[in-house]
Amino acid sequence: MSVFADIDWREVGREAGEVLAEYLRIDTTNPPGNERAAMEFLAALLARDGVESELLAQDPARPNLLARLRGAGREPALVLLHHADVVPAGPGWSVEPFAGVERDGWLWGRGALDCKSLGVMHLFALRLLARLEVPLEREVWLLSVSDEERGGGAGAQWLCREHAGLFSEASDLLGEGGVGLQMPNGESLWLPSYAEKGILWLELSAQGGGGHAALGGSGPAERVARVLARLSEKAPEVFITPEAERNLRSLAGRARFPLSLLLSRPRSPLTRRLVRSAARKNEWARTLMCTTMAVTSLEAGAAENQLPTSCRAILDCRLHPADRREACLARVAEEASREGVTVRETLYAPPSRSPVDTPLFSILTETLRRLGPTPHVAPALFPGTTDNRFFRELGLCCYGLLPVMLPFGQHEVHGPDERIERSQLERGCRIMAEIVHAAATARRSQESGA
Ligand SMILES: [Zn+2]
Structure with a gap:
């Protein structure tokens, strides 16, 4: 009792x-x-x-x-x-x-x-x-x-x-x-x-340009914006951990055929493809299976008709426990280097x-x-x-x-x-x-x- x-x-x-x-x-x-x-x-x-x-x-x-x-x-x-x-x-x-x-x-x-x-x-x-x-x-x-x-x-x-x-x-x-x-x-x-995700805060910055805005823009703000746009368009890597597999298997009992069969075999290539595409489309699934990135600050320029001479953005990355700090940093740095944008880590807490x-x-x-x-x-x-x-x-x-x-x-x-x-x-x-x-x-x- x-x-x-x-x-x-x-x-x-x-x-x-x-x-x-x-x-x-x-x-x-x-x-x-x-x-x-x-x-x-x-x-x-x-x-x-x-x-x-x-x-x-x-x-x-x-x-x-x-x-x-x-x-x-x-x-x-x-x-x-x-x-x-x-x-x-x-x-x-x-x-x-x-x-x-x-x-x-x-x-x-x-x-x-x-x-x-x-x-x-x-x-x-x-x-x-x-x-x-x-x-x-x-x-x-x-x-x-x-x-x-x-x-x-x-x-x-x-x-x-x-x-x-x-x-x-x-x-x-x-x-x-x-x-x-x-x-x-x-x-x-x-x-x-x-488990919980890690935090990686990155500061992206660029300098140069300046002058009258009537000349057209190709300065630091445009360069930083292009890096951010490419990062947000990139399909994130989907991490299917043993715990996620276990959860997929437990969902199998509640799903209808043929989904039930697929979910009961989380390691099969077809299931992995299905889960990857779901994780990319669905915000909640993406939060759980991917490293996420969000622009939380963006600063450039002081006047409407003046080209800025610097631009600074903060990217708040939440690291999946199966991801690595160096790998995440490298993904951002690769895009940044194409535009001459500098990346600096301001905070890191591991998953x-x-x-x-x-x-x-x-x-x-x-x-x-x-x-x-x-x-x-x-x-x-x-x-x-x-x-x-x-x-x-x-x-x-x-x-x-x-x-x-x-x-x-x-x-x-x-x-x-x-x-x-x-x-x-x-x-x-x-x-x-x-x-x-x-x-x-x-x-x-x-x-x-x-
Ligand atoms: Zn609390």
Whole structure:
């Protein structure tokens, strides 16, 4: 029988809703962050269930909170990670973004999805295990960090640099990244993330020209524009990884013949051709299977009738984990050199990934299938970046999952009217508690038969 058999999940959902509303009322807009009040709020809640925590800080106004639920220590610890800071509210809200408003069964506020609700799910997983005094094989750590939205310099990046030794006691981490999606065709799909893309920012620049615009233009602006146009017209390379193949195979069961036959053989040349052409046509597929490029800044000229003497563009490339920094740079440099345009790298963060053939990923999959509204679970590549990458560098196996179903294409994360349905918060708390319980009570050495 489940350890949670006597838990009234509606009551947990109600309590979690109250905690989330209060958490949303703590304005942790980054910049400046001011996450201390959020950390003290979480610490006080944990203390009520006898869970001790400590603050680790580079900047006293922006600490990070680590709470440990004790276990037998037969396995390294499991870390539950979320960030307490949020992006600025911005315009266009129908409610006050830091009032913790509940309306029509939804909780509204900046951070309702990214990612205070995840923090509340982690918190309740820990509190329930503490309240039920469940014996654990390993410690479970709740880690709330500052400064995720602006690179983690006061948060995860600093922690992983200054307290690397601490995290050698942990082996797995659950953080943000993956969600569930309700597709336009009515199907829904859980997409826990096992990997995330890298970032490569390139500055393209050209000089020369100048003079009266009546002479006609063939100067730096035209040259940079031609490079950008050729890059955007180029068909991107499509990476079909073993994880993508696995997802194609799982789709086969739901497709009709002859597509079902093709999808069941992802390595066949015909399937590869089909997938390549789909990835080039479909924006979502392209995001998942290709390195993407976007022009995010373009500057040249000062007056309508004067030829510019310089032009500068910024290209934001998101590297697929199977792509290489040098290869991406070479593709851009090849086009740039034809026009005498200079390419300079301004930022690089490598892609990161964790294996999916692990006991923890099996637990995620099995729990989502059992408790979610859909049996379909596919390991996903997260197209953005999260703090998980810093912990992967330390050797932790990291997955991203906010167990909430979101409508495909809705952009409330970082946009106005960010909100979460209370019933989804309740189900999320249950899914998270069951995952953490299973992961903290399993003995990997037994499972592997060693
Ligand atoms: Zn986030």
